[in-house]
Amino acid sequence: MRKGERELLERIEKDIREVFQGEGSGHDHLHILRVRDNALHILSEEGEAEPFLVEGAALLHDLGDSKFFDGDEEKGNTKVKEWLSSYPLEPDTQKELFEIIQNVSFRSEKDPDASLSLETRIVQDADRLDALGAIGIARAFAFGGRHERPIHLPVEEKDGTKGPTIDHFHEKLLLLKDRMKTRSGYRLAEGRHRFMEGFLDRFHQELNREC
Ligand code: ADP
Numbered sequence: 001m002r003k004g005e006r007e008l009l010e011r012i013e014k015d016i017r018e019v020f021q022g023e024g025s026g027h028d029h030l031h032i033l034r035v036r037d038n039a040l041h042i043l044s045e046e047g048e049a050e051p052f053l054v055e056g057a058a059l060l061h062d063l064g065d066s067k068f069f070d071g072d073e074e075k076g077n078t079k080v081k082e083w084l085s086s087y088p089l090e091p092d093t094q095k096e097l098f099e100i101i102q103n104v105s106f107r108s109e110k111d112p113d114a115s116l117s118l119e120t121r122i123v124q125d126a127d128r129l130d131a132l133g134a135i136g137i138a139r140a141f142a143f144g145g146r147h148e149r150p151i152h153l154p155v156e157e158k159d160g161t162k163g164p165t166i167d168h169f170h171e172k173l174l175l176l177k178d179r180m181k182t183r184s185g186y187r188l189a190e191g192r193h194r195f196m197e198g199f200l201d202r203f204h205q206e207l208n209r210e211c
């Protein structure tokens with residue numbers, strides 16, 4: 001890392017802790033720090049990526065998420081740009097960080113086969129890992145509760161408005177494993193995926209009073 005970059009990352013971490021502290025839908029500061037740690041872990045196995053970009057983008061990745069701006073992507077992008085320009089960063093570095101952050105979200109991924117920089121693939125996988133496994137299950141129900149979604153619903157009670165959280169596993173979480181973009185991300189996702197499948201099996205067994 002170049003001179004001053006470690007101090008800058010510490011400053012960003014401090015700011016991010018303040019912004020996300022207390023967020024109640026599974027996107028609190030601890031989500032951000034887990035994503036940063038996942039990203040550093042993947043980076044240590046993938047090697048070639050630029051560490052400052054990986055760590056910086058991981059810390060900043062949820063700042064402009066449109067779900068915090070009533071779905072308005074433009075507002076989210078403006079917010080990220082404002083934050084980036086508040087730090088002593090070269091314009092090129094700001095642009096690189098912005099591009100990574102913009103490409104992290106699963107929701108806004110238009111083409112899963114598009115070629116992305118290694119830094120982007122690492123941060124994307126790091127964020128997705130936090131939606132999987134035991135932590136992913138906990139976050140899904142935290143998100144569901146915060147948005148007044150039922151845990152599960154029998155078919156005859158579904159009205160298409162607020163889908164139950166258990167459906168989110170089939171709509172998204174179980175699809176993530178095959179969309180991981182680094183080898184080490186995929187390997188970690190496999191274990192977390194299996195754990196979620198076991199959880200869902202057990203959930204349905206209990207519903208059917210089989211155990
Ligand atoms: P991304 O930022 O990658 O597009 P989201 O912000 O939509 O993804 O999702 C991040 C977290 O919120 C995940 O852990 C996910 O499980 C949870 N989440 C999102 N939508 C739902 C939902 N409809 N029900 C339950 N959890 C959800």
Ligand code: NI
Pocket residue numbers: 031035061062127
């Ligand atoms: Ni995130």
